[in-house]
Amino acid sequence: MTDLSNVETNRRQFVQLTAAGLAATGAGMLSQSAFANGAPPKIQRAAGGFAGGPIKEGSVVADPTNIPSSVDWDTPRSHDVELVATRVEAEVMPGVKHRFMTFNGQIPAPMIRVRQGDTLNVTVTNRAENESSHSVDLHAVIGTGGGGHFTEVAPGKSKSFSFKALNPGAFIYHCGVSNLDEHISRGMFGMILVEPEYGLPPVDREFYIGQHELYTKSNFGVRGDAEFNGRAMLSEAPNYVLFNGAVASLTGAGYGAMKAAVGETVRVYMVCGGPNLTSSFHPIGNIWSRCWPQGGLANEPLKYIQTWPVSPGSCFVGDMALPVPQTVTLVDHAVSRVVNKGLAAQIEVSGDPNPEILNAG
Numbered sequence: 001m002t003d004l005s006n007v008e009t010n011r012r013q014f015v016q017l018t019a020a021g022l023a024a025t026g027a028g029m030l031s032q033s034a035f036a037n038g039a040p041p042k043i044q045r046a047a048g049g050f051a052g053g054p055i056k057e058g059s060v061v062a063d064p065t066n067i068p069s070s071v072d073w074d075t076p077r078s079h080d081v082e083l084v085a086t087r088v089e090a091e092v093m094p095g096v097k098h099r100f101m102t103f104n105g106q107i108p109a110p111m112i113r114v115r116q117g118d119t120l121n122v123t124v125t126n127r128a129e130n131e132s133s134h135s136v137d138l139h140a141v142i143g144t145g146g147g148g149h150f151t152e153v154a155p156g157k158s159k160s161f162s163f164k165a166l167n168p169g170a171f172i173y174h175c176g177v178s179n180l181d182e183h184i185s186r187g188m189f190g191m192i193l194v195e196p197e198y199g200l201p202p203v204d205r206e207f208y209i210g211q212h213e214l215y216t217k218s219n220f221g222v223r224g225d226a227e228f229n230g231r232a233m234l235s236e237a238p239n240y241v242l243f244n245g246a247v248a249s250l251t252g253a254g255y256g257a258m259k260a261a262v263g264e265t266v267r268v269y270m271v272c273g274g275p276n277l278t279s280s281f282h283p284i285g286n287i288w289s290r291c292w293p294q295g296g297l298a299n300e301p302l303k304y305i306q307t308w309p310v311s312p313g314s315c316f317v318g319d320m321a322l323p324v325p326q327t328v329t330l331v332d333h334a335v336s337r338v339v340n341k342g343l344a345a346q347i348e349v350s351g352d353p354n355p356e357i358l359n360a361g
């Protein structure tokens with residue numbers, strides 16, 4: 001039987017959060033993690049073209065700053081990428097658990113970052129304790145099924161294939177088995193960034209986030225095991241719409257906001273897993289001063305864009321100038337998903353006020 005008092009408690013917490021403009025209140029819905037405490041390095045450097053990690057043990061929320069470094073090589077390289085299909089029981093919000101399906105235990109899956117012309121040796125390992133087959137379809141692959149055909153693998157086994165990243169862009173990768181809609185909804189998607197040969201304009205900080213929707217039998221906020229609901233998926237009516245796999249995960253009410261400083265330029269890499277909803281991606285209190293819609297990095301960027309649709313199975317790369325101290329709240333501007341379904345991420349911008357640009361009066 002549904003415990004409505006719990007629904008009310010959880011909903012109240014979340015409504016308080018959104019009513020406050022999703023300010024970084026530190027309401028403590030989820031425990032804090034290290035990345036939000038103190039100033040992180042401007043851009044983390046990681047060896048090779050493949051990096052990631054959940055923000056905390058036992059959580060699926062990917063650390064948005066734990067991504068590979070910019071490409072600093074100018075001749076083609078090879079990269080080994082191992083994607084491990086891993087079931088993780090984790091909190092969607094306090095008291096609400098789901099048995100997620102992930103690559104490498106995190107949502108979104110680790111960012112793969114290579115240079116146009118590089119070769120990738122991709123292995124999909126399906127852990128023995130899993131119940132179903134998994135695979136990977138990378139949109140950077142030119143070939144049948146994007147690699148899904150070569151990598152579909154039963155529990156306890158591994159399969160590999162290689163491909164050359166011919167075209168620059170920010171591309172999604174996702175599980176590609178026949179019921180991929182369920183597997184993506186439960187967490188199996190991430191981004192492969194193929195930098196153009198000439199690279200990308202430098203920025204001060206980079207963040208990586210992923211949007212997807214979770215279809216559950218229990219309503220938003222109902223404590224206990226939120227089991228997957230295939231019927232709700234067919235109706236495209238999710239109870240949760242999430243960044244990085246948890247309600248308000250990257251805000252003061254979750255694991256803490258991402259951090260930046262006045263005068264910096266930040267870049268947001270966003271992947272929309274879906275499986276069904278298009279994100280109207282908008283930074284509240286700012287705009288995309290330069291962006292590459294659908295991850296089309298070979299094109300000239302658009303300038304001064306408020307909101308851009310990011311389709312399921314696509315990506316977005318957007319830069320923001322930060323002239324004043326503020327909290328930027330990243331949302332899907334289909335705002336019922338923010339107010340009622342858990343979608344929000346924040347960037348906290350610290351520094352001195354700039355009254356010529358903004359004067360609180």
Ligand SMILES: [Cu+2]
Nearest residue numbers: 134135175183
């Ligand atoms: Cu799968």
